[in-house]
Amino acid sequence: MLSPYSMLSPYGRQGCYGADMSANSKKGTHILPLRLYLGIGIALLILTAATVTISQIPLGPYNLVVAMCIATIKALLVAFFFMHLWFDNKFYLVIFGTAIAFLGIFVILTMFDTMRRGDIYQEVAQPIQPEAVIYEKAAPDTTRDHDTTRALPSEHE
Amino acid sequence: MTAHPATYRRDLLEHYSDPSQQRDSAKLGMWIFLLTEILFFGGLFCAYAIYRAWNPDIFYNAHKSLDLHLGALNTVVLICSSVTMALAIRSIQLDRVKAGIGFLFATLSLAAVFLVVKFFEYSHKFHLGQLPGKFYTYAGIKGTNPHLFFSVYFSMTGLHALHVIAGMTAISWMIYRASRKHFSAQYYTPVELTGMYWHLVDMVWIFLFPLLYLVG
Secondary structure, eight states: OOOHHHHHSTTTTTTSSSOOHHHHHHTTOOOOOHHHHHHHHHHHHHHHHHHHHHHTSOOTTHHHHHHHHHHHHHHHHIIIIISOTTTSOHHHHHHHHHHHHHHHHHHHHHHHHHHHTTSSSOOOOOOOOSSOOOOOOOOOGGGHHHHHHHHSOOTTO | OTTOGGGOOTTSOTTSSSHHHHHHHHHHHHHHHHHHHHHHHHHHHHHHHHHHHHOHHHHHHHHTTSOHHHHHHHHHHHHHHHHHHHHHHHHHHTTOHHHHHHHHHHHHHHHHHHHHHHHHHHHHHHHHTOOSGGGOOOOOSOSSOTHHHHHHHHHHHHHHHHHHHHHHHHHHHHHHHHHTTOOOSSOOHHHHHHHHHHHHHHHHHHHHHHHHHOOO
């Protein structure tokens, strides 16, 4: 029988029923060498030292670019080796990639919006006031209009 | 369970056909949870991007009041804790459960060190009045709205610290279960999922550190 999980499994449909359990449970596990974990740890520490050092050199806008590139490399090292994405079922990589892709869409489109407002049409909105007006507690319906006008800052002052 | 008396295992739930299927679906669920976590933090990263794009000078001036050494120290502490977490899983995969418990304790201690450093950073800022929004009273930073930086700083590091506490709770639970001999080379999925969560916490800090402490 083809179940959704057997489609996900890197080992296909085999090993579902009646197979040797002890052999099965070994499948899908990745015991990585100790040297790899320590090597990745040392690489992460070296990259941390590098990003701190480079941040002290004024490069203008490239400081942010370099810092983000180094952080991305570090995050990928963590994801691929500590979280085993490199060795595991590639479907997990698809989920991780989906999260990153949607985060990218979210941030990039927001930045297009907020940095390019008013480029085509002049902005007509008033600037947001630093302190919002706190209205008085809602009064009964009959007197609400009166109360609201009183709560608003008076233009005559 | 009665359907498979010969192959019954305490750690295999009856609606799975074999341990690898159970493990695969657990990891799939955990990855989907981590996806929601990435998007959860993504909202704050987006807020950071907007405020920094609007007020680059304030971010540059205000970030100087953060202690770079403490931030770098915490980065090193979290990276080391990720290594010990990975080694804890490896030890249990090799059936060295006692060594695994040791590494889990090491991870827990490093997480505690992270929170202690964070506590000193926070209390220093509370003392100076470098607080978010309308609680901001510090006068030493040039710019019109320096409290914006601290609003972002406290939201992002605060949410991250809550995740550290959640991770510590999960690790403590794993230590308890491992000491009750729940885990072996055949079954260690809960430890693996805890590790994935912990690595995600580390990954978020990897981005928070340059964004907050190293504004160029």
